[in-house]
Amino acid sequence: xxxxxxxxxxxxxxxxxxxxxxxxxxxxxxxxxxxxxxxxxxxxxxxxxxxxxxxxxxxxxxxxxxxxxxxxxxxxxxxxxxxxxxxxxxxxxxxxxxxxxxxxxxxxxxxx
Amino acid sequence: xxxxxxxxxxxxxxxxxxxxxxxxxxxxxxxxxxxxxxxxxxxxxxxxxxxxxxxxxxxxxxxxxxxxxxxxxxxxxxxxxxxxxxxxxxxxxxxxxxxxxxxxxxxxxxxxx
Numbered sequence: 279x280x281x282x283x284x285x286x287x288x289x290x291x292x293x294x295x296x297x298x299x300x301x302x303x304x305x306x307x308x309x310x311x312x313x314x315x316x317x318x319x320x321x322x323x324x325x326x327x328x329x330x331x332x333x334x335x336x337x338x339x340x341x342x343x344x345x346x347x348x349x350x351x352x353x354x355x356x357x358x359x360x361x362x363x364x365x366x367x368x369x370x371x372x373x374x375x376x377x378x379x380x381x382x383x384x385x386x387x388x389x390x
Numbered sequence: 391x392x393x394x395x396x397x398x399x400x401x402x403x404x405x406x407x408x409x410x411x412x413x414x415x416x417x418x419x420x421x422x423x424x425x426x427x428x429x430x431x432x433x434x435x436x437x438x439x440x441x442x443x444x445x446x447x448x449x450x451x452x453x454x455x456x457x458x459x460x461x462x463x464x465x466x467x468x469x470x471x472x473x474x475x476x477x478x479x480x481x482x483x484x485x486x487x488x489x490x491x492x493x494x495x496x497x498x499x500x501x502x503x
Contacts, residue, residue: 282432284432287430310490312490312491319496319497320496320497321394321480321482321494321495321496321497322433322480322494323493323494324491324492327490327491367432367433371490377435377438377448378433378435378490378492380432380433380434381432382430382431382432383430383432
């Protein structure tokens with residue numbers, strides 16, 4: 279049973295457009311929500327993360343929006359660039375720590 | 391500072407063969423993890439070691455064993471490989487179990503025929 283559901287599975291965006299990836303969770307004990315970025319042939323790397331006490335966090339062109347009541351969070355990539363083409367994973371971790379639960383992943387392609 | 395390193399990068403096994411995947415980190419991290427990545431299933435935790443001398447099962451531990459050799463090294467062993475274990479395996483580490491950022495290695499692509 280996937281505790282963190284991610285959509286869409288794949289996404290194609292034109293250069294300069296906005297990429298939006300959504301995640302939903304059930305476990306109310308989750309208290310940390312990171313996004314990881316993975317380029318082909320590489321391991322995932324932390325991109326941006328949010329805690330449920332804030333509704334939005336922005337770092338450059340990347341923004342996480344968090345809706346605690348709906349148990350949903352999303353990644354927005356503004357002004358998407360071909361270099362953003364990668365697989366993106368949302369994840370969640372419980373207060374007790376030590377175990378990240380990942381979503382299924384979204385393969386983003388940004389066309390020039 | 392190499393971060394997290396994994397060996398080998400690629401491996402092909404026949405059903406029933408055994409092998410050990412090696413992982414080492416040079417960041418003085420206490421916690422280490424093994425994941426497998428399969429298309430459409432994200433990353434699933436196999437085993438983790440919150441600190442040197444301890445190991446715990448993750449979401450998909452069946453068919454695997456681990457050894458936390460010392461603070462730097464955490465190995466994953468397949469005793470009798472099965473085609474269902476064909477996957478990309480990632481090792482990761484974090485400062486400790488309450489540190490949320492995990493650092494991943496480059497992965498090992500394993501094919502079991």
